[in-house]
Amino acid sequence: MISYFLVSPYLVHLILFVSFPVIFSVVLTFHKWNIISEMQYVGIDNYSRLFQDRLFWKSLVNTLTFLVVHIPLQIVIALALAYFLDQKIFCKGFFRATFFLPVVISGVVVTMIWKQLYGVDTGLINKLLVSIGLGKVEWIINKNIAMISIAIMATWKNVGLYVILFLVGLQSVPQRYYEAADVEGASRWQKFRYITLPAINPTIFMVTILSTIGGFNLFIEPYIMTGGGPLNSTLSAVLYIYKQAFEFYHMGYSASLGLIFAFIIMMVVVIQKYMIEKDE
Amino acid sequence: MKATKIIVYILLIGAGFSFLYPFYWMIIASVTPESQLGNFNLLPLEISFENYLLMFSKIPIFRSLLNSTIVAVSSTTGVIVFGSMIGYALAKGNFRGKNLLFFIIVFTMTLPFQITLIPNYVLMVKFRWVDTFAALIIPSLNSAFAIIMFRQVFKGIPDDLIDAARVDGCGELRIIFQVLWPNIIPTIVTVGIITFMNSWNEVLWPLIVIRDENLMTMPQLVTLFAVGGRADAQLGVKLASAVLLAMPIIIAYSIFQKHFIRSMASSGLKG
Numbered sequence: 001m002i003s004y005f006l007v008s009p010y011l012v013h014l015i016l017f018v019s020f021p022v023i024f025s026v027v028l029t030f031h032k033w034n035i036i037s038e039m040q041y042v043g044i045d046n047y048s049r050l051f052q053d054r055l056f057w058k059s060l061v062n063t064l065t066f067l068v069v070h071i072p073l074q075i076v077i078a079l080a081l082a083y084f085l086d087q088k089i090f091c092k093g094f095f096r097a098t099f100f101l102p103v104v105i106s107g108v109v110v111t112m113i114w115k116q117l118y119g120v121d122t123g124l125i126n127k128l129l130v131s132i133g134l135g136k137v138e139w140i141i142n143k144n145i146a147m148i149s150i151a152i153m154a155t156w157k158n159v160g161l162y163v164i165l166f167l168v169g170l171q172s173v174p175q176r177y178y179e180a181a182d183v184e185g186a187s188r189w190q191k192f193r194y195i196t197l198p199a200i201n202p203t204i205f206m207v208t209i210l211s212t213i214g215g216f217n218l219f220i221e222p223y224i225m226t227g228g229g230p231l232n233s234t235l236s237a238v239l240y241i242y243k244q245a246f247e248f249y250h251m252g253y254s255a256s257l258g259l260i261f262a263f264i265i266m267m268v269v270v271i272q273k274y275m276i277e278k279d280e
Numbered sequence: 281m282k283a284t285k286i287i288v289y290i291l292l293i294g295a296g297f298s299f300l301y302p303f304y305w306m307i308i309a310s311v312t313p314e315s316q317l318g319n320f321n322l323l324p325l326e327i328s329f330e331n332y333l334l335m336f337s338k339i340p341i342f343r344s345l346l347n348s349t350i351v352a353v354s355s356t357t358g359v360i361v362f363g364s365m366i367g368y369a370l371a372k373g374n375f376r377g378k379n380l381l382f383f384i385i386v387f388t389m390t391l392p393f394q395i396t397l398i399p400n401y402v403l404m405v406k407f408r409w410v411d412t413f414a415a416l417i418i419p420s421l422n423s424a425f426a427i428i429m430f431r432q433v434f435k436g437i438p439d440d441l442i443d444a445a446r447v448d449g450c451g452e453l454r455i456i457f458q459v460l461w462p463n464i465i466p467t468i469v470t471v472g473i474i475t476f477m478n479s480w481n482e483v484l485w486p487l488i489v490i491r492d493e494n495l496m497t498m499p500q501l502v503t504l505f506a507v508g509g510r511a512d513a514q515l516g517v518k519l520a521s522a523v524l525l526a527m528p529i530i531i532a533y534s535i536f537q538k539h540f541i542r543s544m545a546s547s548g549l550k551g
Contacts, residue, residue: 002373002452003369003374003375003378006365006368006369007365007375007381009362009365009366009421009422010362010366010385010427013362013419014384014388014422016403016419017396017400017403018388018391018396020399020403021395021396021399021400021403022391022395022399024402024403025395025396025398025399028398028402035402035405080291081292084288084291085292087285087288089288089289089292094296095292095295095296096541097537098295098296098299098300099295099299100537100540100541100544101299101300101530101533102299103544104477104529104533104540104544105303105526105529105530106480106481106499106525106526106529107481107483108481108502108506108522108525109306109502109522109525112306112502112506112518113302113305113306113519116515117302124305156298156299160299161544164541164544164545165545168545213392216392217393219483219484220483220484220503223503223507224503224506224507238394238397238484241394241398242484242487242488245398245401245488246488251398254398255398255399258394258397258398259394261392261394262391265392266390266392269390
């Protein structure tokens, strides 16, 4: 009986903040409600509106743009840095701690800094580009580039965590495998392709899944950097849910967006999982 | 071989510089007078705390520091205490529905928060918790991640230890908190760091449930200061607030960086 007492705090939590919200979210999607007046039953209006909503599709495309840039960039940079750190290197701990610093700092701080780095005339990045003879880039004011800029910033912020995870993967390969390969006269690339890559495959999978979820959870970065602009080019899934609920007070419609996005996230993760398992 | 080593060092130092310099620039810019901010210098030409004084006069930043501390400490305490109770029951208890409960807990970890965000806000409105600490603390007193971590570590503890404590007349709560806790300190530290960091850096939920400036958490207040008009577009003043937001974590990280890295890596490996 004592066990029921021990789990009771979680049961209360589960009922109030998980079960009820999930059920109520489904109920909300069939209603129109501005949270003050009475809820009004509208059938499947929210869903039919959603599929014709240009901004819903826009936010989905923006998220995919983010992921297409963010995931490969993150894997390549994290793997490269982990590979360098796996050599015999002085100050290994210092480098590791440095790469990890942006991971622990609030995204608010990181975004405020990068907003300045991305400035067209005053930003450090453009000043560097100009000093080596290249042109200025309209990082966050050009609608075709803004989401890519946010993806680059997110990579900079998160990559340290994945460096550590790849390091764990790299160090799990027994040294004698490489020695055996050396005896056989394997090239650097062959060793990477046939010994290292299979060992870090699970890490690549994990980075892909975590980054995908991160992309769908993107909020504070566009909120501070661009407010979702220019021309909604950085409107993320969560930012759109937030705007519908707390700028327009469309609670029912916002809940529908939340439900559909959650469904998409779970589908994407399942598909990725399936593709990676098939690959192996 | 020698040449590749040098290239590796150059790349590592370049990467290290790119991760450190933006934070260094933020700190320098926050003590640079607004008129000189256009130039990127390694050292400021003159140091002035004008930006900080102006920021203090505009937003209740120290109040928000206190608020964030109260919220983060409360939810971390809750997650560790409740997490060990439930983890213990799942690992060592024997009750109907145990496996179902564990399955549900694992399932909730995969549930995207986009589903529950709006209904949870409605709940806060109905409970009249909007603009109270209850809205920030009570929903974050339990964490599925922590429960799973504690269940796993308790599974590895021999039953003999628990039986011996029972023979000595210990109740289950005393067994958890006095007999078992001293044996699982690394797990407590891991769960503590992750919960504290998540709470400290959370912005979306406070933005939704807190409108009273005196109850705002620090990242929320700094965010609204950064996007709102109150800083009069003065960069140095905004960055001063960002420095204060980053400072507690930078200090904690420079002392306990090994624990931070290990904890977050292990949560990544589990997630």
